[in-house]
Amino acid sequence: MAISIRDVAERAGVSVGTVSNVLNRPDRVSEAVVSRVHDAIRELGYVRNDAARQLRAGRSSSVGLVVLDARNPFFTDIARGAEDEAAEHGVAVLLGDSDEKPEREGAYLDLFEEQRVRGVLVSPLGDIRERLERLRAHGTPVVLVDRIAEDATLSSVSVDDVAGGRTAVAHLLAGGRRRVAFVSGPQTIRQVADRLVGAREAVAATPGASIEVLEGAALSVLEGRRLGEELVARPAAERPDAVFAANDLLAVGLLQALVMRGEVRVPDDVAIVGFDDIDFASATVVPLSSIRQPSRLIGQTALRILLEEAEDPELAPRQVVFQPELVVRESSGPLG
Amino acid sequence: MAISIRDVAERAGVSVGTVSNVLNRPDRVSEAVVSRVHDAIRELGYVRNDAARQLRAGRSSSVGLVVLDARNPFFTDIARGAEDEAAEHGVAVLLGDSDEKPEREGAYLDLFEEQRVRGVLVSPLGDIRERLERLRAHGTPVVLVDRIAEDATLSSVSVDDVAGGRTAVAHLLAGGRRRVAFVSGPQTIRQVADRLVGAREAVAATPGASIEVLEGAALSVLEGRRLGEELVARPAAERPDAVFAANDLLAVGLLQALVMRGEVRVPDDVAIVGFDDIDFASATVVPLSSIRQPSRLIGQTALRILLEEAEDPELAPRQVVFQPELVVRESSGPLG
DNA sequence: TCTCGTCTTTGAAACGATTCATGGTCTCTC
DNA sequence: GAGAGACCATGAATCGTTTCAAAGACGAGA
Incomplete structure (x- = not known):
């Protein structure tokens, strides 16, 4: 045949x-x-027949990319950046969506390892440092995306989440707000935890400011809506006057819940700042202030480093950290 | 090693x-x-070593999926549906993003063919029927997604785009609008052309109604914004009183352009209906009316058919057509 | 004790491409 | 006219797995 x-x-x-x-x-x-x-x-x-080719070559001409959520525009932008860079080097990108589930993350890593990919880009979920180091020890380079490698045994390309959180909340406080809520995803996701650290720093630096944490189960629009409804259900006096959302999807859901009821005005009653500055942020009911990350650049950079390490395994791991940037829109206007 | x-x-x-x-x-x-x-x-x-395994087996345990735009939530939903179904059968999905570029579409098909995938799911761009039939003749089943196979030589899972377009515009006309604009992507994309056909049918059935076509270069937010700015630049009298957008991304961009200027009110001056009903549709400046497609189900169904055909190549091609559904929100409220 | 059947294990062939040492031609130069 | 060098083409070995015919071990039944 x-x-x-x-x-x-x-x-x-x-x-x-x-x-x-x-x-x-x-x-x-x-x-x-x-x-x-x-x-x-x-x-x-x-x-x-690519299988025969790879068998002989001992490795494939693809790299793997595992993202937390392929439906989040932030990650599709990273993927896009990685693909662009990959295309230039004649390499294909295999995309895996861990959907914030550790077992799916593991399954994709297994799959990529069996495929003998050139390397793996991971936006890691739980604590899989050990797994990744083993991978690297076996000769598959690994680059963390959107998260720094604390112990520097792996390369990483990330954004300073602590600074991002600090900037976001400092901006809210500068607008006169004092009772901040952090609408969070799972604290086990490092990025989320770091943004909170920054947020707390900003609060600590401002007398009279306080912060509470609403922990959601996922970084999704749906979850944001749920948490928003919780807020609306409270007596007006117990509502925060500012919300920093761990990402834009949460912020969008939040906005829907707050604004649809008509009971809470944004930004008059509650100011909101999100994180990621996805394309949709400027198109929401109330255009969303957000912390912008250079997502495409992150993907590109990560892939470039990955290929360099594949080329020369002796290369020392590198940490690239980009600085995020505040984009102010209506949702965080000054106190009416 | x-x-x-x-x-x-x-x-x-x-x-x-x-x-x-x-x-x-x-x-x-x-x-x-x-x-x-x-x-x-x-x-x-x-x-x-998966390469050796595949070599022996003669085929891989993956299927390929080529989508028009991986950043469009509609397609990520399709991909999600396909992945869910694939996971149940122990099959992996390789995702390719043609980015509305025929050469990228071709490149992914080549790649998948070299990988000896079990089958290919394509949301086709240009006229690649011949290419796909050759693929199928060589033993790789092909299922079209989001587009019907006119000549029934291939299986397909799609939505009735003509009906969708008709419903959308009929709804606008029923609200008292008469001067409709179709904000379109490239007419070479079949889905776009079909939606226009339906739109014209609705217009033809209503005395006094007219339709003009604004053809954009892509189905993206950016392009929608550009076309929206064109509309805003016109003298008020020459603007349409209703817009049917070929998809929600265009509609979102359009909304941004219209509303931000503050010169055009939605829905008072212009009513808008989009297509796809992506998650963000309900979170936009003015919540967006849209034509909902069962995206996840489309992906699942397509993958199921694909695997069945891989199992038994003699199976006759099947056409599954879902009916879309109008979701009315604020953006298409009645004439003020 | 012999035969037959069941249950395990073996080892070589095959999948399809790439690589590389080998050998064959041809041309050029002295 | 011989030797050297350049240029091409060859074909066997190799990558790591799966498959399958065959062999080995063992127990039961006659």
């Missing part, structure tokens, strides 16, 4: 090795033969 | 074939040996 290089060789009247040469180093083959082989390929509809 | 099944066999004091049996049909191997082999695997940190 399947056409192999052998059939092509026979048809073109040359040896298998020659066909392979035509495909991979055409300069070593005479022109006449090159075109004869190409004809045969076309006539037979031959398609290279 | 790499540990192979051979090393495991040696360590466990058995033959290679036995190790393979332990991995694939443990019931044929005595318990004592099974555990001895598992110990060896653990001690050596053995990981199966």
